């Protein structure tokens with residue numbers, strides 16, 4: 207092993223462990239033997255899991271990998287995703303069970319049972335047919351977090367149209383390029399949605415995008431906010447077209463490999479990649495992982511994933527996995543601080559949420575707001591907590607477990623990507639003695655590994671690149687319209703291995719720790735240093751809420767570490783001074799060694815993030831290197847860079 211790999215892999219020492227509570231372990235859905243069983247016969251394991259779904263026609267072959275990297279799962283099988291997510295639960299006598307408790311930001315609510323969902327989806331499917339949408343066509347969906355969003359996705363799945371959900375915060379230009387790339391025929395949108403107490407304008411953005419897209423035939427508009435919107439020739443109102451449709455529609459079986467959806471990855475550079483997911487394997491891995499990783503008991507659990515449905519996490523763990531498993535879920539439309547900073551905890555208390563899935567960025571925000579806020583609510587219904595989207599810093603993990611999970615609930619740190627479709631690496635809540643900050647090991651049936659730059663598996667204690675060795679059911683099938691790019695991006699770095707683009711390490715026990723995107727790894731005086739580890743060291747200081755670290759060009763060391771820090775709410779005035787910056791630099795040096803000591807630390811009020819909460823380090827590198835700031839169109843809040851520039855005048 208080279209010296210640089212040692213540095214990458216051995217900075218962070220974390221010795222805390224959390225074993226599953228005995229009662230959860232005893233009644234867990236998945237026990238330790240699943241690993242062994244799946245390792246002995248991986249395809250047999252997935253074949254057995256396939257019984258979770260209702261197939262109209264049974265498949266002939268589990269996996270066809272004769273033309274790698276183009277996989278076919280459950281070859282010859284036929285099923286309908288909407289039937290599996292909705293109708294079969296109604297047919298089994300569970301029509302009165304709640305599918306979604308929807309909570310609007312202003313406090314309005316809607317409860318949708320499985321029977322309600324069935325009639326809504328059927329009406330929407332009939333409306334799509336009336337509007338000329340057919341099997342194989344693409345439909346763009348640009349909606350806020352309202353029930354019509356999952357209803358629209360399921361209506362598409364029901365008739366075999368491929369949906370492409372675009373985040374309700376993206377610009378007209380971002381929407382236009384996604385519509386054009388997929389050649390979508392229809393856009394489903396709304397007059398707007400509520401965020402931070404104000405109606406947002408979605409329809410105006412759609413109008414701007416559609417004016418330049420030749421393929422759109424209709425714009426289907428849901429009324430949500432009641433704000434005045436411009437009406438164009440292509441517009442039809444949801445309440446005119448959908449409401450009058452028949453509630454009957456027979457779901458058509460689709461081939462197991464029928465394209466279910468395209469989802470564009472935010473892609474920090476270059477044209478966005480349209481990640482293609484198909485039907486059988488995708489739904490199966492969503493259902494299995496939702497059952498295994500969250501220990502879901504559909505009869506008693508109330509499940510809430512706080513992600514936006516426009517992110518893959520919402521596709522797989524608000525819509526497809528939970529509904530395939532017949533869960534009762536919460537969906538919340540708005541922001542966590544409306545009308546006050548206790549809104550999420552209020553929702554957990556109100557619906558007695560038992561499984562909660564969120565992102566480290568949200569957890570760090572709550573840390574910053576203070577422990578006293580969740581302490582005001584009854585969170586005793588919670589029994590499993592999940593995290594996704596970024597490496598979770600050990601201190602954020604501990605805070606989450608302690609202040610939200612009463613120091614009792616397991617926390618599952620789930621690693622996966624838009625491309626993987628479903629969770630790949632995660633603890634199992636009834637099995638794993640979890641380590642704060644580690645995603646631990648591949649789930650049963652998944653073969654992920656950490657390799658060196660030659661593609662060789664690293665020994666325990668080593669660091670390198672995250673890869674997947676064997677195809678998995680919910681893997682992306684290609685990049686829409688660009689097979690070459692699919693091969694080049696994911697399958698060319700290492701022969702025969704899927705390259706995820708993340709750095710990772712194995713600890714002495716062989717458990718895996720994710721270290722952020724390979725592009726973000728810093729090279730300081732010849733040592734590879736991961737941004738994640740330096741950020742985690744900073745967050746472990748009691749006065750730090752959040753931090754982002756970048757490597758800036760340095761004449762002496764090649765790259766030097768520059769850190770941006772948000773102090774905790776309770777930290778007081780002294781955080782502005784040079785003494786505090788020195789205190790933090792020494793703190794990092796003590797935690798990780800002098801090589802990881804930041805050259806510079808800047809206090810900032812906010813960090814630039816995507817809508818799924820990932821820090822856009824590229825923009826911070828522009829600040830650190832005193833360049834003008836690059837493309838900000840995928841930021842959740844485009845004013846953040848102005849706030850940072852105001853605070854750091856030299857960065858303008």
Ligand code: 6R9
Nearest residue numbers: 594595596597619620621622623624720723
């Ligand atoms: C689901 C999702 C994928 C990238 C991925 C990695 C980061 C996600 C993580 C994690 C460390 C975790 N990531 N979960 N890193 N630990 N538990 O986030 O999909 O938006 O496509 O992002 O997110 O860098 O490569 P997507």
